[in-house]
């Protein structure tokens with residue numbers, strides 16, 4: 001039983017930003033604390049789901065701390081299914097922090113990360129997949145990621161995983177009955193059980209594969225732009241991100257540090273990294289920058305190797321290409337197509353003289369669209385048509401574990417082992433799926449899941 005009242009600022013907090021900020025309380029004392037701190041003039045009554053107008057007042061000295069609205073939502077008709085009070089204060093930093101301090105002084109406890117959602121889950125308002133979807137919706141970096149989160153919030157994941165788990169439970173019940181009462185029951189159609197386990201395993205493997213695409217939409221990818229000095233890496237970063245983030249000059253060795261820029265291409269969030277041009281140099285600062293370039297290359301999800309089409313594909317470019325770690329997908333891009341003759345037109349791919357996957361001009365923008373397409377393809381993004389729900393990492397690992405357990409169960413079937421050998425792994429699969437939705441989940445796991453949420457959610 002939860003008997004304390006938690007409070008936190010539920011909106012983003014920044015100096016001078018946002019005209020309204022919300023302090024949210026949840027728990028048995030929420031209304032009492034609200035009544036202590038909030039003075040509503042005139043004949044306004046404290047009804048559930050009604051907005052009151054008034055002031056937050058410091059009970060110690062009667063000082064008006066903020067002009068605010070108060071929204072009372074009595075249990076169980078609230079996000080947490082507890083009594084909830086929201087104080088809609090003025091935004092920024094000062095007012096809202098003072099209001100929160102008063103709320104804490106009046107007996108509420110500062111909420112931990114994800115604690116409101118955790119209560120909503122514990123009180124049966126949300127299953128675990130929906131609670132996670134709330135967090136994903138808040139942190140979505142692209143429109144598609146937000147759409148997937150909304151699908152999760154609508155229960156798309158819970159239904160799918162729940163239905164697969166039910167099917168396994170049906171088979172488990174049949175098998176376990178045979179373990180105990182084989183002679184009293186009609187014989188079991190082993191082939192039908194195997195077919196059903198295969199079907200569920202197939203559906204799980206499909207969900208795991210789709211998770212990869214969802215991951216991309218959700219978390220985005222780190223793309224490191226590398227190449228020799230002066231080939232136009234910084235110009236390309238500026239072009240793709242439509243900013244003047246990086247300094248561009250005609251001097252080789254301009255960029256010394258990593259420059260990061262976030263962008264969204266066709267709904268996929270990407271983090272672009274501009275790096276120092278790689279070459280042999282005696283300049284100490286440049287050497288340090290180049291070390292960072294190499295580290296960025298090693299940590300990238302995709303490497304974009306840029307070279308100068310006017311100068312052509314040189315031995316130094318080839319050397320760099322060989323330094324790209326074999327596990328980092330590579331896109332070779334020829335730049336300065338406006339200066340190059342012949343086949344190196346913007347948008348064109350490899351010609352006899354160069355191995356470019358695509359040619360562009362960072363200066364004019366020609367070939368940009370082809371580059372973006374090629375980049376998404378290299379990221380493994382084959383379009384997201386048909387993707388309605390996507391598991392997050394935690395859910396994907398559990399679905400994969402369930403599929404693996406089913407494979408072991410099917411192996412026991414193939415070897416015609418007794419029923420109880422089938423059930424061991426089948427039970428493990430059921431448990432893993434129960435952990436996805438939260439039906440079978442330990443407190444430690446729950447704490448880990450919710451601690452990734454932001455405060456106030």
Ligand SMILES: Nc1nc2c(ncn2[C@@H]2O[C@H](COP(=O)(O)OP(=O)(O)OP(=O)(O)O)[C@@H](O)[C@H]2O)c(=O)[nH]1
Pocket residue numbers: 227228229230231232233234235236247248249250251252253254255256275276277278335336337338339360361362363364
């Ligand atoms: N004509 C032409 N010039 C370009 C193009 N892209 C970049 N440049 C020029 O090439 C020079 C170098 O560009 P940067 O973007 O600074 O090159 P960089 O690869 O970041 O260079 P470092 O930071 O020194 O490694 C600048 O004078 C740019 O204006 C292009 O597509 N066409």
Ligand SMILES: [Mg+2]
Pocket residue numbers: 233234235246247248254255274275276277
């Ligand atoms: Mg540069």
